[in-house]
Amino acid sequence: MSIVVLIISMVLFFVLFFGIGFILNMILRMSWVMAIIYPLVAILIIDKVSFSEYFTNTKAAFWDLGHRISSLALADNLILFSGFTGAIIAGITIKMLRKNGYQMF
Template identity: 45%
Template sequence: MDPLQFVISILLFLILFFGIGFILNMLLKTTWLPGLILYPLVVLLIVSDVPLKGYITNPGESLARLGEKLMGLLMVDYIILGAGFIGALLSGLSIQILRARGYRMF
């Protein structure tokens, strides 16, 4: 991967998940929902080629295939996905700070 593409991907995932998490935190009046629940589901959809229904109907095979896919990722992929996770956590932290300072969101 080109270094410039790598840096842009990191910033894109960080900002994208921060923005999505911030909006969801405001609308749902939660603090950590995007970071703890929604982000892993998005990563599951990005990495896995198994439809979500497969995890319910055939969990053993679906989880085994997910494990193989996760083991096949490169370090670059883990860093980019980690940047998205940091963005989701920062959105929760920023909402928490804003609420503590008296800002009401919706």
């Protein structure tokens, strides 16, 4: 992966999850909802096991998830971290806006 593609991917993930987090925080009036949901989204992006296997074949599903997380490249970790940063900053932004008197919805 070239450095240009990495930077563009990081910016896209940041903006994507900032926007989704901002909208969810505004509608649901819970400042940290996307920061809580983001790890589940990241697991769905990383893992190739179906969601139902976490309940039917728990040990193998979590072992496969651990193996996939540990085998991620640095670029993948940076991209996923930038998405999580966007979700966190969306929560901080909503908190600051509400503190300054802006009432959304």
